Amino acid sequence: MRKQLVEIITTPDPALRNSPLESICQLLSLPELLAECNELERFRRRSGNLYERVRALFFLYAIHRFHLPLKPGSAGKGLVPFEGYEHLLQRRFEEAIAIFFEAQSANGPSDAVSSALAAAYYGLGFQTLADQVRRSVRSVRGNQWMFRIGHPFDQPLRIRPELLQHSELDGSFPILREATPVRMDLSHSAWSDIFFLGMDFPEGARVLNISIDLCIKGRDKEPRPPIEAYLRVIDEPVLRLTSVDLSATVDITELPEIFDFAKDYLGLLKAAVIASGIVPPGIEGSRQSLVALLERVVVPGQGLELVSNVNNIPKGSRLAVSTNLLGSLIALCMRATGQAKSLTGPLREEERRLVLVRAILGEWLGGSGGGWQDSGGVWPGAKLIEGVLAEEGDP
Amino acid sequence: MKIKKAVITAAGRNQNRLPLQSLVDRDGIQKSALQIIIEEVVSTGADNICVVICPGDQESYAPAAGAWAKQLHFVEQPAPLGYGHALYCAREFVGSEPFLHLVSDHLYVSREKRRCAQQLVETAAAEDCAVSAVQATRESQLPYYGTVGGKGVPNRPNLYLIERVLEKPTPTAAEQHLIVPGLRAGHYLCFFGMHVLTPTIMEVLHDTISASGTSLNVSLSVALVKLAERERYLAFQISGRRYNIGVKFGLLNAQLALALEGQDREEVLAQMVELLAQRH
Numbered sequence: 001m002r003k004q005l006v007e008i009i010t011t012p013d014p015a016l017r018n019s020p021l022e023s024i025c026q027l028l029s030l031p032e033l034l035a036e037c038n039e040l041e042r043f044r045r046r047s048g049n050l051y052e053r054v055r056a057l058f059f060l061y062a063i064h065r066f067h068l069p070l071k072p073g074s075a076g077k078g079l080v081p082f083e084g085y086e087h088l089l090q091r092r093f094e095e096a097i098a099i100f101f102e103a104q105s106a107n108g109p110s111d112a113v114s115s116a117l118a119a120a121y122y123g124l125g126f127q128t129l130a131d132q133v134r135r136s137v138r139s140v141r142g143n144q145w146m147f148r149i150g151h152p153f154d155q156p157l158r159i160r161p162e163l164l165q166h167s168e169l170d171g172s173f174p175i176l177r178e179a180t181p182v183r184m185d186l187s188h189s190a191w192s193d194i195f196f197l198g199m200d201f202p203e204g205a206r207v208l209n210i211s212i213d214l215c216i217k218g219r220d221k222e223p224r225p226p227i228e229a230y231l232r233v234i235d236e237p238v239l240r241l242t243s244v245d246l247s248a249t250v251d252i253t254e255l256p257e258i259f260d261f262a263k264d265y266l267g268l269l270k271a272a273v274i275a276s277g278i279v280p281p282g283i284e285g286s287r288q289s290l291v292a293l294l295e296r297v298v299v300p301g302q303g304l305e306l307v308s309n310v311n312n313i314p315k316g317s318r319l320a321v322s323t324n325l326l327g328s329l330i331a332l333c334m335r336a337t338g339q340a341k342s343l344t345g346p347l348r349e350e351e352r353r354l355v356l357v358r359a360i361l362g363e364w365l366g367g368s369g370g371g372w373q374d375s376g377g378v379w380p381g382a383k384l385i386e387g388v389l390a391e392e393g394d395p
Numbered sequence: 396m397k398i399k400k401a402v403i404t405a406a407g408r409n410q411n412r413l414p415l416q417s418l419v420d421r422d423g424i425q426k427s428a429l430q431i432i433i434e435e436v437v438s439t440g441a442d443n444i445c446v447v448i449c450p451g452d453q454e455s456y457a458p459a460a461g462a463w464a465k466q467l468h469f470v471e472q473p474a475p476l477g478y479g480h481a482l483y484c485a486r487e488f489v490g491s492e493p494f495l496h497l498v499s500d501h502l503y504v505s506r507e508k509r510r511c512a513q514q515l516v517e518t519a520a521a522e523d524c525a526v527s528a529v530q531a532t533r534e535s536q537l538p539y540y541g542t543v544g545g546k547g548v549p550n551r552p553n554l555y556l557i558e559r560v561l562e563k564p565t566p567t568a569a570e571q572h573l574i575v576p577g578l579r580a581g582h583y584l585c586f587f588g589m590h591v592l593t594p595t596i597m598e599v600l601h602d603t604i605s606a607s608g609t610s611l612n613v614s615l616s617v618a619l620v621k622l623a624e625r626e627r628y629l630a631f632q633i634s635g636r637r638y639n640i641g642v643k644f645g646l647l648n649a650q651l652a653l654a655l656e657g658q659d660r661e662e663v664l665a666q667m668v669e670l671l672a673q674r675h
Contacts, residue, residue: 037673141566141570141571141574142567142568142570142571143570144570144580145566145567145570145581146532146566148580148581149535153537154533154534154535154567155536156534156535156536156537156565157565157566158538222592277566277567327421334567337565338565339565339567339568350571354567
C-alpha cells in the first residue's frame with residue numbers, strides 16, 4: 001500500500017511536504033487511516049532523523065486526537081488499560097504506547113484508546129525534543145563540565161570573595177542585584193516557538209524583538225526593568241529560594257528537592273541554580289549532600305539566598321517573563337560565581353550567549369519547554385533573531 | 396640560555412608562614428619547606444637566589460633557610476599589590492638575565508632521576524625561550540591554579556606553545572578558552588609553580604604596573620599573556636607532581652608524598668596501616 005503520510009514527511013518536494021494532514025486524512029477510510037498509523041509508527045521507530053521522528057509523532061498525535069474518532073466504525077466507548085495509564089503518568093511514553101497499541105489491536109479502535117495514544121504521542125514528541133535540547137546544550141563549550149560533576153568534591157565553582165565580606169555594622173553579606181527587561185515581539189512568523197517552526201519552515205524562523213522596560217504613566221518617573229533577581233550569602237547551610245511576587249519561599253537542604261520542579265512555585269529558581277552550575281545537572285540522583293556542595297561553593301556553615309521579583313506584570317502577558325526571569329537569575333548566579341567577569345554593568349557578548357543557552361536548558365528542565373526566541377531581554381535594544389540551518393557535525 | 400639566578404616569591408600575606416613549616420625530606424632529615432625549595436633550585440646550578448618576602452620576615456626566613464641563608468638575597472615587597480608585583484620587586488636582582496622562578500607554597504616530587512626544576516631548566520636552555528612548567532590537572536582544582544591554553548609543539552610530546560593564560564579560571568571559561576588537544580576530558584594544563592622567565596617579563600610588569608596606577612592586584616597571569624604576545628613562550632609538562640601546601644591537607648599530602656619517595660617509605664607505610672587498622 002502507499003505510505004502517503006510517510007511520503008509527506010520524507011519528500012524533497014516542498015509542495016507535497018507542506019500538505020496539510022487534514023487533506024489526506026479526510027479522504028481515507030478507518031482501515032486505511034489505521035494502516036497509515038501503523039506505517040508512521042514503524043517509520044518513527046526506525047528513522048534516525050530528528051525532524052522525521054518528531055513530525056511522525058505529531059502526525060500520530062493529531063490523527064488519534066482529531067481524525068480517527070470521527071471515522072465511521074470507530075467505537076465511541078472503550079477501556080484505557082490501567083497499566084498503560086500508569087506508564088503515561090510516569091512519562092514512560094514508549095511503554096504506554098506499546099500497551100495502548102496492543103489494546104487497539106485486540107479490541108478495535110475507540111475514542112478512549114485513541115485519546116490515550118494521542119496523549120502518549122504528544123508527550124513523546126516533546127520528550128524527543130527535550131532530549132535533543134539537552135544534547136545540544138550539553139555540547140556547548142562552557143556547559144559540558146556541568147554534566148560531568150557528580151560529587152561535591154568535584155565542584156570547581158567558588159563564590160566570589162567580594163560576596164563573602166560581611167558588614168561590620170550588622171554582619172550581613174552584600175546583596176548582588178540583577179535587573180532585566182522583558183521582550184516584545186514586533187513581528188513574528190507565527191505564534192509558535194522558532195524551534196518547532198524552524199523544523200518545518202526554516203525561512204520563517206525569524207522574529208523582530210525588542211527589550212522593554214516598564215512604568216505606569218503618571219505614577220513612575222521613568223521606565224525600569226520589570227524583572228529583578230537578588231543573591232546573597234547567608235549564615236545557614238541551606239539554599240533559600242524566594243519569589244516575592246508569588247509569595248513563596250523555601251529552605252532547601254537536600255539535593256533531590258532541587259530537582260523536584262513540581263513541588264512548589266519555585267521551579268524557575270531551581271532551574272536557574274542548576275543551569276548556572278551551582279548545583280550541576282550531573283549531580284542529580286547522586287545521593288550526595290547539598291550541605292557538602294554548599295561548603296565547596298560558599299564556605300562551611302554558610303549558604304545562598306536567591307530571590308526573584310517580577311514587578312506588576314499580569315500572567316499571560318506574552319512578554320516572555322519566565323524566560324527572561326530565568327535569564328536574569330542565571331546571569332546573577334554566573335556573576336556570583338565568577339562565570340561572568342564583572343559583578344556589575346552589562347554582560348559581555350560571550351556571557352550573554354551562555355546565559356541564553358542555559359536559559360533554554362532551564363526552560364526544558366523546569367518543564368515549560370519554550371524560550372527559543374524569548375531571551376531577547378538579555379540583549380538590549382531591538383534585534384532580529386533568526387534560525388540557521390543545521391550543519392554537518394551539529395548536535 | 397644559561398640560568399644562574401632564581402627568584403622565590405614568599406610575600407603572600409596569608410601564606411608567608413608556609414615556607415617555615417617543618418617536614419621530613421626524602422633523606423629522612425627534618426627541614427623547613429623553604430630549605431627543600433632552595434635545594435630544588437640549587438640542583439639546577441642556579442645558586443644566586445632572591446627571596447621576595449613581606450616586610451620584617453627576613454628574621455624568621457634566614458634561620459629557616461639553614462645553611463643556604465648566606466647565599467640568599469632578600470627583597471621586601473612593601474605592600475600587598477599582587478603576585479605580579481612581588482615578582483617585579485626582584486627586577487634589580489634579575490637584571491638582564493633569564494631566571495628560574497618558584498613559588499614558596501609548592502613542593503615537588505619528580506618521577507625521574509632529574510628533579511623537576513632540572514627538567515624545566517634543561518628544557519628552557521634547549522628551547523632558548525621562556526618556559527612554564529605545567530601539570531594536567533582536573534577541573535575541580537581550577538580554583539587554585541593559573542591555567543594555560545595552547546597547542547602542542549610538533550614532534551615535542553610534552554611541549555606546548557602558550558596562547559592564553561587565565562588565573563584561577565572558572566570551569567566555564569576553561570572549557571571555552573583553555574582546552575588543549577590530547578588531554579583527557581575535564582583536564583587542563585595548570586601551572587606547576589615553576590617557571591623559567593626572560594627579563595622581558597620585568598618590562599611587561601613595569602608597563603602593567605605603570606598603567607594600573609594604584610591597582611591593588613597586579614596579576615602575573617596577565618603579564619604572561621603579554622609575554623606570549625612578545626616572544627616565544629612554552630609550557631612544559633613535567634614528569635613529576637606538585638604539592639600545594641597552602642590548601643587544606645596540602646602540607647600533610649606533601650609530607651606523605653616526600654616520605655613515600657624516600658628512605659622512610661616502609662616506616663611511613665607501616666604507620667599508615669596501623670592508623671587505618673585502629674580506625675576500623
